[in-house]
Amino acid sequence: MTHERPRGLDVLHGVDVLRVFCSGDGRHGNPLGVVRDGRPYPDQRSRRELAARLGFSETVFVDDPERGVVDIHTPGVRLPFAGHPLVGVAWLLDLETVNPPAGEVWVRSDGEFTWITARAEWAPPRTLRRYGSAAEVEALEVPPPGEWTYAWAWEDEAAGRVRARAFPGRGDGIDEDEATGAAALLLTERLGRALNIIQGRGSQLLTAPGPDGLIELGGRVLLEGR
Numbered sequence: 001m002t003h004e005r006p007r008g009l010d011v012l013h014g015v016d017v018l019r020v021f022c023s024g025d026g027r028h029g030n031p032l033g034v035v036r037d038g039r040p041y042p043d044q045r046s047r048r049e050l051a052a053r054l055g056f057s058e059t060v061f062v063d064d065p066e067r068g069v070v071d072i073h074t075p076g077v078r079l080p081f082a083g084h085p086l087v088g089v090a091w092l093l094d095l096e097t098v099n100p101p102a103g104e105v106w107v108r109s110d111g112e113f114t115w116i117t118a119r120a121e122w123a124p125p126r127t128l129r130r131y132g133s134a135a136e137v138e139a140l141e142v143p144p145p146g147e148w149t150y151a152w153a154w155e156d157e158a159a160g161r162v163r164a165r166a167f168p169g170r171g172d173g174i175d176e177d178e179a180t181g182a183a184a185l186l187l188t189e190r191l192g193r194a195l196n197i198i199q200g201r202g203s204q205l206l207t208a209p210g211p212d213g214l215i216e217l218g219g220r221v222l223l224e225g226r
Contacts (some may be wrong), residue, residue: 015035017224018221020179021205023203023204028166029222039092047071054075059085061073068096070085074168083123083181103118119185125148130155137151142167142175143169146170150180152197158211159196164198166199203219206219
């Protein structure tokens, strides 16, 4: 998996590029574009076009930085909820709550990690496919477009350590998603326990189930550039 700098990115203004769910040594993480002021992109078409131009798995448009109102786009579709964009924009703007279309998301920080609290029911449908070993997950080829698949296996079940890879299957140029918060929420709900997930090339996502169906999702965020 490679993430090349999109053509023409240097002439864009007001786009912060983050890496969300980095490993402990600051590597990996899922690239994210954050448009701090969404007003120059007033409609869904202009936002979708910019998201496609940037070429990241998701781009966030901030419509109200005070209340944390945001709009999330892949290169092809608008999402009511997505994990790594919300963790990233919460870290960047130092927000206490973020408000995507799905609902209000609470935020906290413990220094190294930024956490959001959300409901798994907000996550788009995903096929969670279990494999027998981490090696099997790592050896998988990218499947043809069609089904959004989250491939996972226990790396250490007693410790809650999971190896995972994500294949969106949308045919929009994102063949594999490096770190997928929404799928991590779904897996946490299914297993009913806290997880330490290594996804993609080495990104790290942490989860913890809470009361009333809420789940915490956390990770490290780094600013890649503007």
